[in-house]
Amino acid sequence: MPTPVATSTSGHGSAEPRIKSEVQCCVPSRGEEALLAVEAETLAARFKALADPNRLRILSIVSTSPEAETCVCDLSEPLGLGQPTVSHHLKILVEAGLLNREKRGVWAYYSLVAGALDSLAAALTPKA
Amino acid sequence: MPTPVATSTSGHGSAEPRIKSEVQCCVPSRGEEALLAVEAETLAARFKALADPNRLRILSIVSTSPEAETCVCDLSEPLGLGQPTVSHHLKILVEAGLLNREKRGVWAYYSLVAGALDSLAAALTPKA
DNA sequence: ACTAGACATCGACGGATATCGATGTTCCGA
DNA sequence: TCGGAACATCGATATCCGTCGATGTCTAGT
Numbered sequence: 001m002p003t004p005v006a007t008s009t010s011g012h013g014s015a016e017p018r019i020k021s022e023v024q025c026c027v028p029s030r031g032e033e034a035l036l037a038v039e040a041e042t043l044a045a046r047f048k049a050l051a052d053p054n055r056l057r058i059l060s061i062v063s064t065s066p067e068a069e070t071c072v073c074d075l076s077e078p079l080g081l082g083q084p085t086v087s088h089h090l091k092i093l094v095e096a097g098l099l100n101r102e103k104r105g106v107w108a109y110y111s112l113v114a115g116a117l118d119s120l121a122a123a124l125t126p127k128a
Numbered sequence: 129m130p131t132p133v134a135t136s137t138s139g140h141g142s143a144e145p146r147i148k149s150e151v152q153c154c155v156p157s158r159g160e161e162a163l164l165a166v167e168a169e170t171l172a173a174r175f176k177a178l179a180d181p182n183r184l185r186i187l188s189i190v191s192t193s194p195e196a197e198t199c200v201c202d203l204s205e206p207l208g209l210g211q212p213t214v215s216h217h218l219k220i221l222v223e224a225g226l227l228n229r230e231k232r233g234v235w236a237y238y239s240l241v242a243g244a245l246d247s248l249a250a251a252l253t254p255k256a
Numbered sequence: 257a258c259t260a261g262a263c264a265t266c267g268a269c270g271g272a273t274a275t276c277g278a279t280g281t282t283c284c285g286a
Numbered sequence: 287t288c289g290g291a292a293c294a295t296c297g298a299t300a301t302c303c304g305t306c307g308a309t310g311t312c313t314a315g316t
Contacts (some may be wrong), residue, residue: 035188040181047184050252051176052304053168060163063254072263085305087264106262106313121249124178126191180274200293213275215294234283234292 046120049096054079055089059098059117062110069102069111174248177224182207183217187226187245190238197230197239 035043049055057079062070075086090110093099098116102109163171177183185207190198203214218238221227226244230237 035185037181037185040184040188044179044181044184047175048179051172051179053165053172054304056168056172056175057163057165060168081304082306083263084265084307088304091264103263103312108263117252121252124245124249124252182274201291209274210276211293212277212295216274219294231282231293236293 043123046096046098049092049098050120052089054081054085055093058086058089058093058110059112062099063112069109071107071109073107171251174224174226177220177226178248180217182209182213183221186214186217186221186238187240190227191240197237199235199237201235 050059058075061075061078062068065074072083072086072090075081075090076083079086081089090099090101090108094101094110098113100111100113102111178187186203189203189206190196193202200211200214200218203209203218204211207214209217218227218229222229222238226241228239228241230239
């Protein structure tokens, strides 16, 4: 049940703004039909994980890697970032529910969470 | 031509990590096939516009309003934000190419840019 | 046991950002 | 012509975020 940015229902009147002060200028927009504050908070948290170029490149590299999984050492060099920074970004992506983390021996392998990006994309297309 | 997070092509060998130091541990991932740094930068800039709960609610309110357009005064109250803050968020959304701004008289009407959110959603679903 | 390597965590620092109050600008009505 | 309303912009501030070096933890060989 993906939550679109725009919920569908709407019912109104008064398209043109009023002038007087005791009446709202345009459409009052009771606000209950639209995105709740809590929903917006969680959605924004997930988009925040995507709001960094290096994290987008991490997702890209992980998804294009042959086994669809990547370890930290593969990311540090192409991104031009230090290992602690890469680990930091990976942690954010895991906590956002976008990446899986699997420790095998000394290496940590990261892979895309199936359907996670699609769920976010669905939240952007209310007409879905 | 939406740019998916993950570009499709890939060709590799050596799925298992090597041990020696002069060889990369896992998959070298030349990095040219994946998301370029510049592409990632512009994509991240647009996601950054979505990475705020109040901006998501603005998009929701605008899209659910009867004429699919809203003026600032309609947003200030339901969001619980001051007018300068709302104007600030609207400016960010306009600069991200997500909202149109049309000044009619004293009021400024904002509406969704057609296809903008869909283009962003498409960037998240490489299989499209 | 000891060493070495891969990764996570910590502390710090500089830059970005969300928010506000105050002020400027533009348009409309009286 | 003047006052007011809607909105943008400015300046300030508190917080958040990305990055790094240093350090801790765990595993695999030797």
